[in-house]
Amino acid sequence: MHPNPKPDFFEQVFQVVRLIPVGRISTYGAIARYLGSAQSARMVGWAMNASHSVHPPVPAHRVLNRNGCLSGKMHFAGPQAMQSRLEEEGVMVVDDQVQNFDRIFWDPSMELLL
DNA sequence: ACAATGACTGAAT
DNA sequence: AATTCAGCCATTG
Numbered sequence: 608m609h610p611n612p613k614p615d616f617f618e619q620v621f622q623v624v625r626l627i628p629v630g631r632i633s634t635y636g637a638i639a640r641y642l643g644s645a646q647s648a649r650m651v652g653w654a655m656n657a658s659h660s661v662h663p664p665v666p667a668h669r670v671l672n673r674n675g676c677l678s679g680k681m682h683f684a685g686p687q688a689m690q691s692r693l694e695e696e697g698v699m700v701v702d703d704q705v706q707n708f709d710r711i712f713w714d715p716s717m718e719l720l721l
Numbered sequence: 722a723c724a725a726t727g728a729c730t731g732a733a734t
Numbered sequence: 735a736a737t738t739c740a741g742c743c744a745t746t747g
Contacts, residue, residue, distance in 0.1 A: 616744080635729055645730090646742045652728035653744065679728030686727060691726095726746080734738070 609665045616642070621661055622652040623715050630697045631713040632705055634673050641715035656682055657695040675708035 617641050627633050635648040644650070658665035668689045672678040677700065679687040690700045699706035704712070 636731095639729085644743085647744085648729040649727055650729095650744055655728055657745095667728080670728080673731090675729090682728055686736065723738085729742085731740085731741095
């Protein structure tokens, strides 16, 4: 990879995602909003796409779209990798949709007041 | 430098 | 309630 011209945004995304507790999930939009770019949800997704080779690891499987569905599962090692990881953490997934979405939703701008 | 793309979202239909 | 439209902006061709 080339030197980081502006890795700030990605790095901030990684930081926040790493704070999502086990057994909880968040969304692209919520993270984007927390970072001040409410309309940059797509960039959060793009950051996740780049998060595989990042250290320390980023729990990208805990980031879903606003409907609570595993929109990014295709980008993991296997087609079921994302769901498996979530289920290992106690998150129930049915038909690519997380269950009890409202209950386990972790919103950084609400939970992570600074 | 311009056009297209995407792990999205909120508004409009 | 479900589907479509249009913005969003970093990255890539």
